[in-house]
Amino acid sequence: MGETTEIAGRVDTHHHVVPPHYRQWLIERGLHTARPVPWSLGDTLRKLDEFAIRTAVLSTPTLGRWPAEHELAPQARRINEFTAEIVRDRPDRFGFFANLPLPDVAGTLAEIEVAYDEFGADGVLVPTNAYGRYLGDPDFEEVFAELDRRAAVVFTHPTAVGVPPAPGIPSYVADYLLDTVRTAIDLVRTGRTERFPNLKIILSHGGGFLPFAAHRLATAPGTWGDLTTAEVVARLRGFYFDTALTSSPVSLPSLLAFAEPGHVLFGTDWPFADQEIPYYTGFLDAHPMSDVDRAGIEHGNAEALLPRLQTTAAWGYRASRVAPGS
Secondary structure, eight states: OOOEEEEOOEEEEEEEOOOHHHHHHHHHTTOBOSOOOOOOHHHHHHHHHHTTEEEEEEEOOOOBSOOOGGGHHHHHHHHHHHHHHHHHHOTTTEEEEEEOOTTOHHHHHHHHHHHHHTSOOSEEEEESEETTEETTOGGGHHHHHHHHHTTOEEEEEOOOOSSOOOTTOOHHHHHHHHHHHHHHHHHHHTTHHHHOTTOEEEESGGGTTHHHHHHHHHTOTTTSTTOOHHHHHHHHHTSEEEOTTTOSTTHHHHHHHHSOTTOEEOOOOBTTTTTTHHHHHHHHHHSOOOHHHHHIIIIIHHHHHSTTHHHHHHTTOOEEEEOTTO
16 A cells, blocks of 8 residues: 555645535526536545545536526525535535626625625636636625725636537537636736736636647747736746646646646546546655645645634544555
């Protein structure tokens, strides 16, 4: 079996919860297009232990086609109530990013207040686009101003890019990566990241293909106004990135070379990536890096980003993990 190493436990910032009422609601309206993976709290806790995850920050992404806009706010509230209850019961094992019902600005502002002041959310989840409107949309300015006032952690999760998928290629295979890159470009080119410097924005799945293509994107004429190529690259590097479906022999080195120090976070994309998790975590375990850098990715960077998680570390969770190559 090889040696085992005592570890403080990972913090998983890309870990999904699928409230049964929400999944059923989507199915009844013919909106559920994601893979019909099962979800339960018991299975989630077993998965956390299997991969030495001390704390998972829960979120519920869009799982299908967009519903009517007036239905978004009530569903966001129900999802947030459901998830907040899980966190209240097990604050040592869970945190959560509250759903926001964009593009409903009034509903989103109301949900931010409830999420932080009543539910104790660790941050918020926003889609990379809402009905085709990306996060730099001027109508969302008030939302980002309020999030900046709260120094919010903003977890972005991709959705479909608004066009039919290519034949035989589901949206989550390729289009999700593109949508993350699109929203990152939109946030920088519109100056939103500069106007609201207190925001900490996470791009899921390693930023899509942003680390690989950033320098090419930064030289696109007519896109960036007066910004130089170096300024664009610096601002793109300033996002946070999770390792969900990204810790491969090719993508992880690119991500680590691109992201600012301390800006890479551990993520699994459970339960949607259940079968893939061993591959990606296995490569992350085996990838050569310093103990300090590894601890940062696995839990330290998330603890710095989400201070409440420092308390879960202090509660003393420890796990044993078989050493790489054993």
